[in-house]
Amino acid sequence: MQTFSDIPRYYTCAIPSCTQPAIRCRRCAVCKKHRCARHEARRYHYCPSDGEISDEDWNKRIADEVADILAKLNIPALLDLAQSLNDNKLCVFEPGQYSPPSASIMGGTNYHAWLIFEDGERWLLRTPRVGLDLVPPDVFEYIVTSEYATLKFLETTSIPAPRAFSFGLSSDPANKLGIDYLLIQALPGRPYKRGDATLGQSNHVLEQIADMMIKLSQLPFSAAGSLITSSEGNTKIGPVSSNRFIHLYPSGPHNSPTDYFADTARQYLDLIADGQLHERCPVEAYLFYSLLLSRSEELSPKAGAATDMDALHSRFFLKHVDDKDDHLLVDDDHNITGIIDWQSARIVPAIEAFGPSILTSDLDRLVSGKGGLTQDDRKLADALRSRGHEGLAQCVEVGDLVRTFMFGPDADSSPAQARAFLGNMLPRLGIHAKVDQWIQEQQELFKKTEKGRKVLSKIQELLDLQKE
Numbered sequence: 401m402q403t404f405s406d407i408p409r410y411y412t413c414a415i416p417s418c419t420q421p422a423i424r425c426r427r428c429a430v431c432k433k434h435r436c437a438r439h440e441a442r443r444y445h446y447c448p449s450d451g452e453i454s455d456e457d458w459n460k461r462i463a464d465e466v467a468d469i470l471a472k473l474n475i476p477a478l479l480d481l482a483q484s485l486n487d488n489k490l491c492v493f494e495p496g497q498y499s500p501p502s503a504s505i506m507g508g509t510n511y512h513a514w515l516i517f518e519d520g521e522r523w524l525l526r527t528p529r530v531g532l533d534l535v536p537p538d539v540f541e542y543i544v545t546s547e548y549a550t551l552k553f554l555e556t557t558s559i560p561a562p563r564a565f566s567f568g569l570s571s572d573p574a575n576k577l578g579i580d581y582l583l584i585q586a587l588p589g590r591p592y593k594r595g596d597a598t599l600g601q602s603n604h605v606l607e608q609i610a611d612m613m614i615k616l617s618q619l620p621f622s623a624a625g626s627l628i629t630s631s632e633g634n635t636k637i638g639p640v641s642s643n644r645f646i647h648l649y650p651s652g653p654h655n656s657p658t659d660y661f662a663d664t665a666r667q668y669l670d671l672i673a674d675g676q677l678h679e680r681c682p683v684e685a686y687l688f689y690s691l692l693l694s695r696s697e698e699l700s701p702k703a704g705a706a707t708d709m710d711a712l713h714s715r716f717f718l719k720h721v722d723d724k725d726d727h728l729l730v731d732d733d734h735n736i737t738g739i740i741d742w743q744s745a746r747i748v749p750a751i752e753a754f755g756p757s758i759l760t761s762d763l764d765r766l767v768s769g770k771g772g773l774t775q776d777d778r779k780l781a782d783a784l785r786s787r788g789h790e791g792l793a794q795c796v797e798v799g800d801l802v803r804t805f806m807f808g809p810d811a812d813s814s815p816a817q818a819r820a821f822l823g824n825m826l827p828r829l830g831i832h833a834k835v836d837q838w839i840q841e842q843q844e845l846f847k848k849t850e851k852g853r854k855v856l857s858k859i860q861e862l863l864d865l866q867k868e
């Protein structure tokens with residue numbers, strides 16, 4: 401473990417004289433400040449929470465954020481660039497609609513606007529919502545750089561992803577647009593809604609996902625990480641580009657599945673002990689990621705009965721980090737026309753790449769730590785097996801623990817919610833103790849080592865500060 405002073409922070413608490421790290425990804429949208437665990441408490445922070453803000457204020461806040469982006473964006477330079485990249489066809493700029501929500505193309509972390517060419521061709525300008533100020537600029541720049549490299553890689557495959565035409569970083573003096581951006585192809589189709597699909601439509605989508613998983617399984621990599629473009633213009637593996645929640649700094653690449661899972665666990669353990677994540681439930685969250693660390697070797701099967709298992713489990717594969725239904729675009733017949741939003745895509749061990757996804761999950765069970773394979777997980781496994789890919793089918797069938805570990809307990813969990821999550825995890829790991837008793841025993845074990853005592857005292861300090 402690093403000493404606590406070495407743990408990188410996204411931001412420092414904005415309260416004058418406080419030197420504590422701010423909670424990651426939790427800037428207050430009203431006072432626009434990052435606060436530490438102590439100063440985030442109601443006694444020190446009086447702003448209304450997101451749930452207490454009126455729709456009118458919410459819409460105004462988003463309108464202001466978009467106005468800021470548009471004020472920074474050099475639109476003539478954008479039009480020049482797009483036209484030069486597309487045979488000098490004329491194009492116009494159309495800001496993306498963000499309200500009402502049904503028409504929104506504002507994502508959780510990205511704003512989108514249209515470029516419409518004279519022949520009707522449409523591109524998207526995709527730019528991180530830096531106005532939310534959730535993540536430091538260097539992390540966002542790496543995410544944009546890696547998303548571009550991922551899309552360029554996907555262009556060489558038959559996976560239906562948007563073509564990428566250009567990208568730029570705001571720190572680059574040669575970037576005339578003034579913002580971080582990607583210029584990408586707008587794909588046809590509408591977002592797939594799993595809850596609205598008929599059984600036949602849902603099965604048709606799963607069959608196509610099985611075909612795409614097979615294609616990705618034929619494109620192995622030698623390490624875990626995220627794609628970047630080398631100075632010679634080749635695609636190569638760089639550090640892992642954060643995670644689904646943008647909680648982590650880029651790290652790696654990692655040469656083994658164990659190193660990759662252990663690195664995720666170690667980063668979370670440091671951040672929890674340092675008060676940067678899970679500040680309301682540090683004991684439970686720390687123990688959850690200790691379980692991930694202790695199981696990081698056994699999570700990835702070494703080999704199996706299936707002939708393709710050895711090849712699978714010694715290699716790494718591209719994974720869409722937020723593989724949920726509305727990132728699939730479909731036509732009227734539920735043919736997949738595109739897979740969008742490859743932000744933070746990663747090259748990961750087979751057990752995660754082809755393990756059960758968010759798309760086929762029961763979200764209530766996933767967020768409560770209960771897990772278990774769903775009917776859709778099993779259908780996907782059957783589809784892979786019927787196509788002759790036993791190894792991939794087995795990844796779906798045994799990868800449920802990895803799905804839960806990489807999703808984790810919610811960062812805003814109360815101690816009771818986090819304890820329930822942990823209680824649901826224990827029997828899945830063969831631990832049949834009552835959760836309260838198990839937590840007690842683990843704390844006793846921590847007291848036996850110097851490192852453990854240091855962690856316990858740091859966590860206690862964090863809990864005491866929140867009571868003051």
Ligand SMILES: [Zn+2]
Nearest residue numbers: 428430431447
């Ligand atoms: Zn505030």
Ligand SMILES: [Zn+2]
Nearest residue numbers: 413418436439
């Ligand atoms: Zn503070």
